[in-house]
Amino acid sequence: MMILATLLLAAADPVCAVPAVLNEPWTSWTQSGQAKAGVLAQGAPALILGKPLTATLTPAAQVQFPVAPGKGAKDGYGGLFSLSLKQAARVGIALSGPAWVDVVTGDVSLGSVEHGHGPDCSDIRKIVWFDLPAGRHLVQIAGSKAASVRVMAADAQANQPAH
Template sequence: MTILAALLLVAAPVAATECATPASLAEPWTSWTQSGQARAGAQAHGAPTLILGKPVVATLTPAAHVQFATPPGNGAKEGHGGLFTLSLKQAARVGIALDGPAWVDVVTGTTTVASTEHGHGPACSGVRKIVWFDLPAGRHLVQIAGSKPATVRVMAADAKANQPVG
């Protein structure tokens, strides 16, 4: 029983008291704590647009009712999901950040774009995960699936946003 208790302590998330002060976020995530509201689309046509650097708290739909452009990864029919569009004037490395556990894919045309990197935000930042994609210029569809909560904070950011030139 002592071993189980020790394992639970090790696996436990960071306690709220340890996050009394939110972590500062570097570019391109400095606007993470700002947010608008959006209802994620249940189909590609009419899905709201993500704007680089502008986070939103998105209301999701039960995933079984979302018409994904391509089958999403893990847990697609479980929990909640939704769709957003993302338009780029030029090719960019784009990170999609979420504040909770969910699967995120980017679809260009009819093809799911392979992610290039996965990571977490800083402790106490509210950023649970960041998935990076190398995207060409044009219109893309961001698919979120498998979220247990019916809302998720989501933000798309260009890796080079506000970075020094040189």
């Protein structure tokens, strides 16, 4: 019985001898940057495309989300970031841990267009993609069990050859 449990655990979480080589737009994922996520929309720190941050979160019940998160509004930890775009783009929001991600424009939560996991042997736990118009947006993180999470916003077209 112990052997079966060990095999199942190994299959669920592969041991990686070498971290994954990350392709665009995630090549800067391992760079360092730190910020304390905002608790109010006004003054929320900026996410800059292609620049990852290790974010210190706040108990979610203390965050004033402009729109109720899809999940985890009062559970665990959360926070807010601003994201400004000069032009419309498909943007991925990557997180290193389990949490809920919403993007809010004005007073409307925008639906995601795709989601998935990061590459095997990377610490990108999830990537949620949004088609965003130009302008200022808020990225809401909610329901994190950890008080910090690595977060990065990336343009799907970053460093892609022009056609």
